[in-house]
Amino acid sequence: MPIVVDIDVMLAKRKMAVGELAERIGITPANLAVLKNGRAKAVRFTTLEALCEVLDCQPGDLLRWEPAGPAAGDPGGPGATAPK
Numbered sequence: 001m002p003i004v005v006d007i008d009v010m011l012a013k014r015k016m017a018v019g020e021l022a023e024r025i026g027i028t029p030a031n032l033a034v035l036k037n038g039r040a041k042a043v044r045f046t047t048l049e050a051l052c053e054v055l056d057c058q059p060g061d062l063l064r065w066e067p068a069g070p071a072a073g074d075p076g077g078p079g080a081t082a083p084k
Helices: 007-014 018-025 029-036 045-055
Strands: 003-005 063-065
Touching (some): 007 045
């Protein structure tokens, strides 16, 4: 997945447990785990705002984009070399 979620990094920096963060932002620990593990399909701006407020960070500290590599068997994907 090209969008990487770094909530665990911020939790470690803030020395905060997942359960405490979930309680403070008002979502269940299970839903926070889905988001934290990159399995979420979407995130509400209100949730992102609460995460940033509680963790004292910016959205870019929690989310980043990484380009996806070429799919297996896709010779023309990004980063492919031209035939000689």
